[in-house]
Amino acid sequence: MSSAGAWSSGLLDCCDDAGLCCLTCFCPCVTFGRVAEIVSGGERSCGAAGAIYVLIAALTRCQWIYSCTYRARLRTQYxxxxxxxxxxxxxxxxxxxxxxxxxxxxxxRGFDPEAGWEANADKGNAPGAQQMGR
Known part of the structure; x- marks a missing residue:
């Protein structure tokens, strides 16, 4: 488990998990939605975040501006x-x-992004759940 102040993996370790790598390359909105739901503490659902990501990408190709705000939130939280x-x-x-x-x-950090915020919060064993949301 990683501690505050250090990323648990490097930026270019993206292909260490082939399934996640393929999902993110072909459907980045899904990976983004899962991250956004956890980082927002359930305030934004995976589906809503992913849909906004796709809409911004389709209209402006500037979805990176939206996604970087969640990276900033994650960095701040940890x-x-x-x-x-x-x-x-x-x-x-x-x-x-x-x-x-x-x-x-x-x-x-103990979260299962695929399961969503509610499932992680219900488990009660997700480190930082109180810090990240409700």
């Missing part, structure tokens, strides 16, 4: 470094890698 560069640059230049790193970070 005192993670703004590395290798600022959140917006990471998402602009390497969004799939950023999304998989954020997903892996949540898993390393």
């Amino acid at each position: 005192a993670l470094p703004d590395a290798p560069c600022c959140d917006c640059c990471v998402h602009l230049c390497c969004s799939p890698c950023a999304l998989t790193q954020e997903y892996r970070e949540l898993k390393a």
Whole structure:
């Protein structure tokens, strides 16, 4: 389990989990939605976050601006470094890698992003659940 101040995996470790890598490359809205639901403490559902991501991508191709805000929230919640560069640059230049790193970070901290916020909160064993939401 990772501690405050350090990412549990590197930005370029995105292909360490082939399933997550493929999902994120072909459907980044799903990975983003799962991350956003956990990071927002259930305030934004996976479906809603993913739909907004797709809409922004379809209309402007600037979905990275939206997704980088959740990276910033995750970093703030766990005192993670703004590395290798600022959140917006990471998402602009390497969004799939950023999304998989954020997903892996949540898993390393005891969350199951695929299950959603409610399932994680109901388990009561998700570290930081009180800190991240309701």
